[in-house]
Amino acid sequence: xxxxxxxxxxxxFMADFEPRIVAFCCNWCSYAGADGAGVARLQMPTNFRIIRxxxxxxxxPEFVLRAFSKGADGVIVLGCHPADCHYIGGNYRARRRIAxxxxxxxxxxxxxxxxxxxWVSASEGEKxxxxxxxxxxxxxxxxxxxxxxxxx
Amino acid sequence: MGFxxxxxxxxxxGAAEAKAPKAEPAAxxxxxxxxxxxxxxxxxxxxxxxxxxSCALQPIPGYVPNLGAPAxxxxxxxxxxxxACGGCDVSILDSDEKVLNIGDMADIVMWPxxxxxxxxxxxxxxxxxxxxxxxxxxxxxxxxxxxxxxxxKKSALVVAYGTCACFGGTPALANLVAGGKDEILDYVYKxxxxxxxxxxxxxxxxxxxxxxxxxxxxxxxxxTLYNSVKSLDQVIDVxxxxxxxxxxxxxxEGLLDAVxxxxxxGVALPPKGTMIGVTKKTLCEECPRTKENxxxxxxxxxxxxxxxxDLCLMxxxxxxxxxxxxxxxxxxxxxxxxPCRGCYGPTDAVSEQGASVFTAVASLFPIIDEDPICKExxxxxxxxxxxxxxxxxxxxxxxxxxIKRSVKEGGQ
Numbered sequence: 001x002x003x004x005x006x007x008x009x010x011x012x013f014m015a016d017f018e019p020r021i022v023a024f025c026c027n028w029c030s031y032a033g034a035d036g037a038g039v040a041r042l043q044m045p046t047n048f049r050i051i052r053x054x055x056x057x058x059x060x061p062e063f064v065l066r067a068f069s070k071g072a073d074g075v076i077v078l079g080c081h082p083a084d085c086h087y088i089g090g091n092y093r094a095r096r097r098i099a100x101x102x103x104x105x106x107x108x109x110x111x112x113x114x115x116x117x118x119w120v121s122a123s124e125g126e127k128x129x130x131x132x133x134x135x136x137x138x139x140x141x142x143x144x145x146x147x148x149x150x151x152x
Numbered sequence: 153m154g155f156x157x158x159x160x161x162x163x164x165x166g167a168a169e170a171k172a173p174k175a176e177p178a179a180x181x182x183x184x185x186x187x188x189x190x191x192x193x194x195x196x197x198x199x200x201x202x203x204x205x206s207c208a209l210q211p212i213p214g215y216v217p218n219l220g221a222p223a224x225x226x227x228x229x230x231x232x233x234x235x236a237c238g239g240c241d242v243s244i245l246d247s248d249e250k251v252l253n254i255g256d257m258a259d260i261v262m263w264p265x266x267x268x269x270x271x272x273x274x275x276x277x278x279x280x281x282x283x284x285x286x287x288x289x290x291x292x293x294x295x296x297x298x299x300x301x302x303x304x305k306k307s308a309l310v311v312a313y314g315t316c317a318c319f320g321g322t323p324a325l326a327n328l329v330a331g332g333k334d335e336i337l338d339y340v341y342k343x344x345x346x347x348x349x350x351x352x353x354x355x356x357x358x359x360x361x362x363x364x365x366x367x368x369x370x371x372x373x374x375x376t377l378y379n380s381v382k383s384l385d386q387v388i389d390v391x392x393x394x395x396x397x398x399x400x401x402x403x404x405e406g407l408l409d410a411v412x413x414x415x416x417x418g419v420a421l422p423p424k425g426t427m428i429g430v431t432k433k434t435l436c437e438e439c440p441r442t443k444e445n446x447x448x449x450x451x452x453x454x455x456x457x458x459x460x461x462d463l464c465l466m467x468x469x470x471x472x473x474x475x476x477x478x479x480x481x482x483x484x485x486x487x488x489x490x491p492c493r494g495c496y497g498p499t500d501a502v503s504e505q506g507a508s509v510f511t512a513v514a515s516l517f518p519i520i521d522e523d524p525i526c527k528e529x530x531x532x533x534x535x536x537x538x539x540x541x542x543x544x545x546x547x548x549x550x551x552x553x554x555i556k557r558s559v560k561e562g563g564q
Contacts, residue, residue, distance in 0.1 A: 062507040062554070069554035083524035092523050096514035099528070099535040104510070107542035109330050109559040146559035 019073035019139040021048040028086040030078035036125030057090035074139040227283035229258035234289030234296040240314035243398030282307040295375035304388040317384040320551025324381040327557035332379035383551040397495035403429030430480035439483040447518035476508040506545035
C-alpha cells in the first residue's frame with residue numbers, strides 16, 4: 001500500500017487532464033503480457049502504474065477502494081483468461097468480486113467504467129497495449145475522479 | 153423476583169451496612185427480621201414484612217453490594233449523547249445491579265438523558281477535571297462537535313461508546329446521500345407527503361429550519377448539520393473504544409470493571425486505543441453453529457428459510473457478516489437465528505469491514521461448469537442477488553470506510 005501512495009503522489013497536476021491509473025497485473029499472465037508489450041516496443045500512454053500481484057484474486061476489494069480513496073482516476077485489474085488461471089479458479093473469484101465492487105462503486109456515485117477487469121495472457125502484449133489505450137481513453141472521457149477531499 | 157425488587161433489596165442491604173461498617177452478610181437477614189417483627193407502620197404497603205423478607209433472604213450470588221465511596225474521593229463521570237438513537241444510554245442500565253457501582257464510585261456531572269448538569273456547568277469546570285467521559289453517537293452537527301470537543305478538554309479519559317461513536321454507525325449511512333445535508337433537509341421538510349402538504353398550504357414560509365434568524369432582540373441560532381457524519385475519533389482524541397449496537401452487557405461490564413478496578417484497587421487501565429470487550433478473532437469463533445463450508449447459490453432472507461438451529465447461516469444462504477466482524481458480543485444474533493449485521497466492526501487485521509465481507513461473500517458463490525465460457529452479464533446477474541451491497545456491508549462502518557461518502561461524477 002505504501003507503493004500505491006507514493007506512486008499516486010508523484011504525478012503532478014497538469015492543465016490537460018492526464019488520468020492516474022492503477023493497474024493490478026497477475027504475476028503469471030498479465031504481468032508477463034505487459035513485459036511482452038514493453039519488449040515489443042509497443043506505444044502506450046504512460047498514465048498507468050503497474051502493481052504486480054500473484055493472482056487477480058489477490059486483489060482485495062480494499063486495494064481498489066484504497067486506490068480510489070488516494071485519488072486514482074481509474075483502476076484496471078488484469079488476470080489470466082478463464083480456464084487459464086495458475087491457481088485454477090482465482091480469476092473466477094476475481095470476476096465475482098469485481099462485479100460486486102462495481103455495484104458498490106456505482107452506489108457510491110462513481111461511474112462503474114472507472115473499474116475494469118480484463119484478461120491478458122503472457123503472450124498477448126498487443127492486447128495489453130490495446131486494453132491500456134482504450135482504458136485511458138475511457139477515463140479521459142470521464143474526467144478526473146469525482147472524489148473530493150475534505151468535504152465537510 | 154423482578155429486577156426492581158432486586159434493586160430495592162440491594163438498597164436495603166446497603167443501608168444496613170452503612171449503619172454498621174464492615175457488616176457481615178448476616179446484617180441483611182437481621183434487618184429483614186427487624187422489619188418482619190415490626191408491624192407495617194403507617195400502613196406502608198411497599199415496606200410490608202413479606203416483601204422485605206423475600207428481598208433479604210435472596211442475595212444476588214457473587215455480588216458485593218455497596219462498594220462505598222473510593223478512598224480518594226469519588227471520580228467525576230460525564231455521559232453524552234451525540235448523533236445516535238439513544239439505545240446506548242439505555243444500554244448502560246443493562247449492566248443490572250452493577251449500575252449501582254457507578255453511583256458509589258462517581259459523581260455524574262452530566263448525563264442529559266438521566267441526570268442534571270448543563271453545558272455551562274461543564275464549561276466552568278477546570279480542564280481535565282472530569283475523570284471519564286463516555287460519549288455515544290457519531291458527530292453530525294455543530295452542536296455534537298462543540299460538546300465533544302468541550303468534554304475532551306475537560307476530561308482525562310474519553311470513551312467512544314457504541315458503534316456510532318466508534319465507526320459512524322447507522323447515522324453515517326446519511327453520507328450516501330449525494331446532495332449532502334441540503335438534499336436531506338430538502339427531502340424531509342419539503343418532499344415527504346406531510347411536509348409537501350404543508351408546503352402547498354403555506355408556500356411563503358421558509359420550510360427548511362434556518363440555522364440563524366434575525367429577531368428584534370438579536371440573532372437566534374440553531375446548530376447546523378454537516379454533510380458528512382464522522383466517528384468520534386475523527387473529531388477528537390479518543391482513549392478507549394467500546395463497540396456494539398448497543399454494547400452487550402458483558403462488554404459494558406468489561407468497561408465498568410476496568411474503571412472500578414482502577415479507582416478502587418489502582419489496577420492499571422488498558423493501553424490507549426484499546427477496543428474494550430472484543431476478542432482477537434471473528435464472530436465465527438464464538439458462534440455455536442456448525443460450518444459445513446457450503447457454497448451459496450442465492451441470497452436468502454431469514455424469513456424465506458426455515459432456519460436450521462445448528463447450521464451456519466451462510467451455509468443456509470443467509471448473508472451473515474460474522475466472518476468479517478470481530479467477536480465479543482457472544483454471537484447473540486446468530487444464536488437467535490438472525491444473521492450478524494456487523495455492529496462490532498472489523499477485526500484488528502483489516503481496516504475496511506465492508507470490503508472484507510464482500511471478498512468473502514463473492515467467493516462463496518460456487519464456480520459453475522460454464523464459468524470458463526460465462527458472459528459478464530451472467531456474473532452480474534449472480535451478484536445482483538445481493539440487494540443494496542453498500543448499505544448492507546457498510547451498515548455500521550461508513551464513516552471509517554475508505555471512500556467515506558457518496559460522490560458525484562462530472563464535478564460538484
